Amino acid sequence: xxxxxxxxxxxxxxxxxxxxxxxxxxxxxxxxxxxxxxxxxxxxxxxxxxxxxxxxxxxxxxxxxxxxxxxxxxxxxxxxxxxxxxxxxxxxxxxxxxxxxxxxxxxxxxxxxxxxxxxxxxxxxxxxxxxxxxxxxxxxxxxxxxxxxxxxxxxxxxxxxxxxxxxxxxxxxxxxxxxxxxxxxxxxxxxxxxxxxxxxxxxxxxxxxxxxxxxxxxxxxxxxxxxxxxxxxxxxxxxxxxxxxxxxxxxxxxxxxxxxxxxxxxxxxxxxxxxxxxxxxxxxxxxxxxxxxxxxxxxxxxxxxxxxxxxxxxxxxxxxxxxxxxxxxxxxxxxxxxxxxxx
Amino acid sequence: xxxxxxxxxxxxxxxxxxxxxxxxxxxxxxxxxxxxxxxxxxxxxxxxxxxxxxxxxxxxxxxxxxxxxxxxxxxxxxxxxxxxxxxxxxxxxxxxxxxxxxxxxxxxxxxxxxxxxxxxxxxxxxxxxxxxxxxxxxxxxxxxxxxxxxxxxxxxxxxxxxxxxxxxxxxxxxxxxxxxxxxxxxxxxxxxxxxxxxxxxxxxxxxxxxxxxxxxxxxxxxxxxxxxxxxxxxxxxxxxxxxxxxxxxxxxxxxxxxxxxxxxxxxxxxxxxxxxxxxxxxxxxxxxxxxxxxxxxxxxxxxxxxxxxxxxxxxxxxxxxxxxxxxxxxxxxxxxxxxxxxxxxxxxxxxxxxxxxxxxxxxxxxxxxxxxxxxxxxxxxxxxxxxxxxxxxxxxxxxxxxxxxxxxxxxxxxxxxxxxxxxxxxxxxxxxxxxxxxxxxxxxxxxxxxxxxxxxxxxxxxxxxxxxxxxxxxxxxxxxxxxxxxxxxxxxxxxxxxxxxxxxxxxxxxxxxxxxx
Numbered sequence: 001x002x003x004x005x006x007x008x009x010x011x012x013x014x015x016x017x018x019x020x021x022x023x024x025x026x027x028x029x030x031x032x033x034x035x036x037x038x039x040x041x042x043x044x045x046x047x048x049x050x051x052x053x054x055x056x057x058x059x060x061x062x063x064x065x066x067x068x069x070x071x072x073x074x075x076x077x078x079x080x081x082x083x084x085x086x087x088x089x090x091x092x093x094x095x096x097x098x099x100x101x102x103x104x105x106x107x108x109x110x111x112x113x114x115x116x117x118x119x120x121x122x123x124x125x126x127x128x129x130x131x132x133x134x135x136x137x138x139x140x141x142x143x144x145x146x147x148x149x150x151x152x153x154x155x156x157x158x159x160x161x162x163x164x165x166x167x168x169x170x171x172x173x174x175x176x177x178x179x180x181x182x183x184x185x186x187x188x189x190x191x192x193x194x195x196x197x198x199x200x201x202x203x204x205x206x207x208x209x210x211x212x213x214x215x216x217x218x219x220x221x222x223x224x225x226x227x228x229x230x231x232x233x234x235x236x237x238x239x240x241x242x243x244x245x246x247x248x249x250x251x252x253x254x255x256x257x258x259x260x261x262x263x264x265x266x267x268x269x270x271x272x273x274x275x276x277x278x279x280x281x282x283x284x285x286x287x288x289x290x291x292x293x294x295x296x297x298x299x300x301x302x303x304x305x306x307x308x309x310x311x312x313x314x315x316x317x318x319x320x321x322x323x324x325x326x327x328x329x330x331x332x333x334x335x336x337x338x339x340x341x342x343x
Numbered sequence: 344x345x346x347x348x349x350x351x352x353x354x355x356x357x358x359x360x361x362x363x364x365x366x367x368x369x370x371x372x373x374x375x376x377x378x379x380x381x382x383x384x385x386x387x388x389x390x391x392x393x394x395x396x397x398x399x400x401x402x403x404x405x406x407x408x409x410x411x412x413x414x415x416x417x418x419x420x421x422x423x424x425x426x427x428x429x430x431x432x433x434x435x436x437x438x439x440x441x442x443x444x445x446x447x448x449x450x451x452x453x454x455x456x457x458x459x460x461x462x463x464x465x466x467x468x469x470x471x472x473x474x475x476x477x478x479x480x481x482x483x484x485x486x487x488x489x490x491x492x493x494x495x496x497x498x499x500x501x502x503x504x505x506x507x508x509x510x511x512x513x514x515x516x517x518x519x520x521x522x523x524x525x526x527x528x529x530x531x532x533x534x535x536x537x538x539x540x541x542x543x544x545x546x547x548x549x550x551x552x553x554x555x556x557x558x559x560x561x562x563x564x565x566x567x568x569x570x571x572x573x574x575x576x577x578x579x580x581x582x583x584x585x586x587x588x589x590x591x592x593x594x595x596x597x598x599x600x601x602x603x604x605x606x607x608x609x610x611x612x613x614x615x616x617x618x619x620x621x622x623x624x625x626x627x628x629x630x631x632x633x634x635x636x637x638x639x640x641x642x643x644x645x646x647x648x649x650x651x652x653x654x655x656x657x658x659x660x661x662x663x664x665x666x667x668x669x670x671x672x673x674x675x676x677x678x679x680x681x682x683x684x685x686x687x688x689x690x691x692x693x694x695x696x697x698x699x700x701x702x703x704x705x706x707x708x709x710x711x712x713x714x715x716x717x718x719x720x721x722x723x724x725x726x727x728x729x730x731x732x733x734x735x736x737x738x739x740x741x742x743x744x745x746x747x748x749x750x751x752x753x754x755x756x757x758x759x760x761x762x763x764x765x766x767x768x769x770x771x772x773x774x775x776x777x778x779x780x781x782x783x784x785x786x787x788x789x790x791x792x793x794x795x796x797x798x799x800x801x802x803x804x805x806x807x808x809x810x811x812x813x814x815x816x817x818x819x820x821x822x823x824x825x826x827x828x829x830x831x832x833x834x835x836x837x838x839x840x841x842x843x844x845x846x847x848x849x850x851x852x853x854x855x856x857x858x859x860x
Contacts, residue, residue, distance in 0.1 A: 007775040009761030010702075011681040011709040013363065015723075015768040017716050075716055117717035232722070282721040287735060289725075331736070338753040339358065339730040340590065340602025 021076035023230045024277065027221035028083055031273060034217035035087065038145040038210030042091025042158040047083050049095060049162065050102045054082035057106040065111070077116045081105050084124035084277060088270065088317070089131075090142050092153065092161040097138050101127035121324045122284045125317045132317065140313075142179050145210030180208025181269045182313040184260060193254035193261065207267035215267040222276025231280040234289060238296020239275040239303070240266060246304040259308035274303070274316035284324040291327075291334035298330075299323040355598035357591045359727040360583035361762045363682070365558065367522040370641040370648045375526050378653040378662060380427045384452040385693035386656035387439045388413035390420045391495060396448060404431045407461040409632055411483075412450055419498045421696075422485035426634040426654035429454040440659075440678045440692045442685050449693065452656065463630035469537075474504070474545045477627060484626035485696075486633045490587075490616030491679070493697040496623065499613065500545050508611040510548045511596060512539055512620060514555040514562070515580065515587030518680025521700040523639045524617050526650040528555075528562035531621060536569045538620030541627050543574060546613065551575045552596045553617075558582035584682060585760040589614050591729050603756045618699070633696060640666050642703035644673040653694050660690040663703055674711070677702040681709055682761040716769035724763035724773060730756050734763035734773055741780035746787060749780050757781075 035043040058078035059069045085101055105127035113119040132139045146152050153161060180203055197203040206212045225231045247262040254261065265271060270278075279285060279299050286295035299319045306315025337343050388396040394415045400406060406425040413423040429452050437449040466472065472480075482497035490513055516524040528535060543551060551572075555563050557579045566577055580586050580595045593612055594600050601607050607614060618636065625631045634655055641648035646667030653662065659676070676687040678698055687701075694701075702709075724734035732753060740749035757777050764773040 006675070006686050006711070007772060007778065008679075008684055008686070008759070009682040009764050009774065010675065010677050010684060010686065010704075011363070012712060012765050012767065012770060013361070015766065016770070017719055017721075017768045020719075020721065020768055071714065071716075077719075115717060117719050232726075283719050285720075287720050287722045287725060288733065331733075335733060335752065336725075336731045338602070338732060338756050339594070340600040340605070340756070341753065 017075045017077075020230055021080050023225065023228055024080050025076070025083055027224045027228075027230075028087060028218075028277065030217035030221045031087060031214060031277075032083075034210075034214040035091065038147075038214060039091040039143045040153040040158050041155040042093075042143065042153065042162060043086060043089075045155075045158055045162055046089055046091065046093065046098055047086030050082035050086045050089075050098050051079055053099060053102045054078040054106055057103060058111075061107055061111040062115075065115070072115075075116060078106060078110075081110070081123045084273075085127050087273060087277075088124065088128050090139065092141075092143055092158060093138055094161075095163050097131060097135060098162075100134075101131045104130050117283055119283060120328075121321055122278060122281045125278060125320050125324075128317045129321060132312075140179075140182060145208070147204070147209050179269070179313065180211055181264075181307065184264070185307070185313045192256055193258050206261075206263040208264075208269070211269065212263075212267040215272040218272035218276060222272060225276060225280075231276065232289075232292065234292035235280050235285060235296040235299075236275040238293045239279055239300040240271070242297045242300030243271065243304055246301065250308065259304075265304065265307065269307070269314035270316040271303070274299070274320060278316065279320050279323065284320075284327060286323075286327045286330040286334070288331055288334045288336055290336070291330045294330050294334060295323050295327055298326060355594040355596065355600075357583070357586055357595050357729050358731045359725075359729045359762060360585065361727050361765055362583055363519050363765065365582075366519045366641070367525065370520070370522045370639045370650055371526060373649045375530055375637055375650045375652055378651040378657060378665060380454050380456060380458050380654065381657045381661045382454060383432075383658070384426055384429075384450075384454060384654060384656035385437055385658060386412065386423060386426060386450045386452060387437075387447045387693060387695055388423045388450060389439065389441075389447045389695075390415045391493075393417075394420045396420075396423070398434060398448075398450070400425075400431050400434075400450065402431050402433055405429070406431060406452065407459050409461040409463055409634060411632075419495060421487050421495050422483055422632065423450075424485055424632040424634050425450075425452060426656050427452070427454045428457055428459040438688060438692050440685060440687050440695055440698060444688055449656075465626075465628040465630035467628050469541050469544060469627050472544070472627075474547075477541060477545050480627055481623055484622075484632040486619065486622050486626060487696050488616060489618035489622060489636060489696065489699065491683075491697055491699065493695075496615070496619055499608075499615075500542070502546060502608065502613070504547050506611065507546045507548045507608065507613045508550075509597060509613075510539075510542055510546055510551040511593060511612060511614045512542075512551065512553040512617060513587055513589070513592055513614050514553050514559075514566070514617045515592060516559075517556060517582070517584045517587035518682055518684075518700075519584075520641050520702050521639050521680050522641075523637045523650055523699050525559050525562045526639075527621055527637050528559070528617060529565050532562075532565035532569045534624045535617050535621050536566065536571075536575075537628060538622070538624035539575065540572065541623050542615060542620060543572070548613075549574070553577045554580050554586075554592045554596050556580055556582040556586060584762065585729055585758070588729065588758055588760060590758070603758075636694075636696065636698070638662075638694060638698050639700040640703075641700065642677075643705040643708040644669050644703040655696055656693045658690070659687070659692055659694060659701055662694065662701060663690055666703075668703060672705045673703050674706040675702075675704050675709065677704060677709075682765060683759065712770045712772065715771045718767075718769055718771055721768060723766045723768065727762040727766050729760060729762065730758060732757060737780075738771065738773055738776055741776040744780075744783070746780065746784045750784060754780060754784070 055078055062069050062072045082102055085105060105123035109121055109123035109126035110119050203209055204212050222236060226233055243265050244262050247265040250259050251261050252258040286292050302319035302322055303315045306312055306318055390396050394417045396413050397416045398413050400412045407428045408425060410425045411422055412425050431450060432453050433451040436446040439447045478497045478500060486496040487493040551574050578596050585591055586595060590601050593607055601610055622633050635652050637650055638653050639650050640662050648666055676690060677684040678687055678701055679685055718735055718738060720735050728734055736752055737749055737754055759774050761774050
């Protein structure tokens with residue numbers, strides 16, 4: 001009797017890359033639900049649109065590269081990219097915005113660098129930044145959240161806003177505008193924080209109206225990922241910790257020079273999405289334990305710097321990309337001490 | 344007798360580690376059984392690297408159980424004994440369970456079924472023996488480490504008194520499926536403890552720590568019940584693979600991390616396996632050489648798995664049939680555990696001294712790995728690495744053949760425990776990459792060493808040539824100087840020649856017939 005000989009180990013634990021990606025998708029559901037509740041059906045429609053495009057593009061590129069399409073689609077990574085980009089785009093962004101973004105993400109940011117595992121930058125964030133720089137108006141026009149308007153777009157309206165082929169197109173200006181972080185940054189004009197919040201209908205209890213709940217929902221999804229050991233606590237904690245510290249240091253009691261309360265920052269904009277879902281993308285993040293902490297702090301500091309000193313109301317995408325740049329160096333400099341070796 | 348309770352390990356810790364399903368219960372349902380004498384034994388006479396076996400028997404010769412049939416030509420080898428009585432039919436190359444798959448010289452012994460012992464006797468009073476005598480007896484009994492590496496026990500134990508301060512007895516048996524040591528501890532704790540006593544007699548360390556995983560309470564209780572030496576302490580370590588790896592266990596028990604490249608004995612620590620302690624006791628107290636061992640025969644392809652006392656050289660198919668092999672279900676045969684074991688090329692191979700477990704597995708139990716997906720750098724591998732390496736970085740370096748970077752990331756500290764590949768969600772055969780990279784780097788270093796040697800030889804050749812030339816030049820100059828000197832002292836020389844010629848002429852005239860004779 002002769003048998004095939006394989007090299008040890010001869011077994012493995014059951015986790016697969018495809019399932020890890022599915023868990024990430026599952027963990028996005030609360031955030032997606034919150035976004036849909038506060039901003040209408042647009043995000044969900046966008047995600048379906050982007051997912052279809054992502055799978056098609058992934059299949060096309062994989063075929064061009066002469067690989068097995070089914071095998072490479074089974075890792076579900078293109079779906080994750082589509083969903084993360086869909087969550088980041090304004091809910092009523094037109095179809096071509098999503099198309100441009102996801103094409104850039106899948107074809108250029110992912111496959112031109114070698115495909116899954118080889119891309120140095122988070123594809124969804126590359127696409128987001130490309131869109132933000134190229135189409136600033138579309139990218140900063142958000143639906144007013146439930147509570148700030150009584151005209152929340154319904155399913156059909158959202159669909160028609162994304163695919164504006166109906167005649168006549170619905171009037172959109174009535175219920176879109178800038179986000180709370182945007183307004184806080186650009187339109188405060190020397191007011192006290194409390195004063196501004198009273199005047200502005202876009203603020204809720206702790207942060208942007210609706211946004212605070214969206215962030216709490218993403219926090220919940222992130223805790224699920226931690227519980228399932230899909231991600232480790234190091235990166236989110238470092239990001240949130242450094243953001244909390246800086247915003248508390250420079251809150252300045254809510255004076256006219258204040259850069260906003262810690263809660264405004266922690267529960268505003270894309271903080272939780274970025275901390276738990278974007279920055280933790282293992283391919284582009286630092287991988288050593290110390291490295292993850294450094295990487296997280298770097299991103300947290302950059303988010304705060306961009307929000308308070310930069311030109312953009314939110315800085316998660318830029319911060320993550322800058323973190324991606326630094327990740328290989330951070331990894332190199334933060335190698336753990338090998339067993340038995342001196343420090 | 345003092346039943347000292349086991350202490351939990353407080354000292355050190357092991358980085359990483361995994362807790363795979365144990366799969367030990369199926370082979371622990373029954374006590375250790377005696378495997379019958381097979382019709383034919385295939386006894387390998389394999390010696391440690393670079394040593395040659397010297398055969399002491401020839402085909403046609405009758406041998407008795409326990410008779411020495413081969414030894415090493417060099418000192419420090421392993422004595423090989425007949426595991427049963429019978430007739431030697433053939434001595435030739437045969438496959439053995441090793442990693443390389445290369446055949447080794449084996450003695451084919453047709454057993455006569457009488458299983459007749461050679462006269463032997465032991466000495467229960469080992470305390471009266473000197474360490475040197477004990478070592479001699481251990482060497483003559485052919486005892487090699489039964490934990491895995493199979494290093495000759497008498498070589499490992501040869502130390503100046505006091506050089507070893509801590510003797511560690513490895514009772515961890517951390518790999519899934521394997522339960523041979525556990526069964527041995529449950530049933531023969533007294534023998535093991537006596538073996539440890541002999542080791543203490545030889546090494547005279549200050550203390551002895553028995554490291555046992557916390558998932559073997561019965562074995563621990565059995566050991567604790569026979570513990571009667573102040574120097575011995577039973578230490579419970581967390582049941583986490585690879586706590587039984589030598590250096591990891593040392594770190595757990597003493598807190599001391601010993602890097603690859605340093606032998607634990609250089610730090611005064613020596614490890615022995617419980618199975619080896621048991622074999623040493625049999626050898627010293629009963630005069631029985633190592634001709635059998637307890638091995639786990641398990642796996643889902645067997646209807647009746649268990650632990651067996653098996654004669655060395657028993658063909659594996661005999662053992663599988665004994666355990667009710669379902670040949671249709673059998674997918675792979677593994678010697679050792681699923682994490683570090685060797686896959687066997689066939690079931691006609693013999694059981695050897697280091698075979699602690701044979702797993703006859705099915706596709707459902709240990710499925711073949713699916714094709715590898717891309718590495719997503721999830722870092723699970725780094726979390727479980729017991730050496731604190733960065734496996735995914737090493738994988739990139741190995742893949743892109745960046746050998747200097749792999750070496751700088753301490754590739755050679757990898758113990759190939761397989762924890763990284765076990766948890767890899769992309770099913771990447773990481774250990775295989777590391778083995779290949781290590782092999783390539785060693786080949787490269789070998790090439791460099793040979794190139795360096797060639798360069799040195801060429802340079803010294805050139806230097807010799809230059810020196811030779813210089814010497815010739817020197818001689819030429821001396822001759823020239825001499826010639827110049829002659830020219831100046833020409834008259835004196837001429838006179839000398841003239842005088843010599845005259846002396847010859849005078850001799851010839853004095854004895855005119857001499858030349859003609």
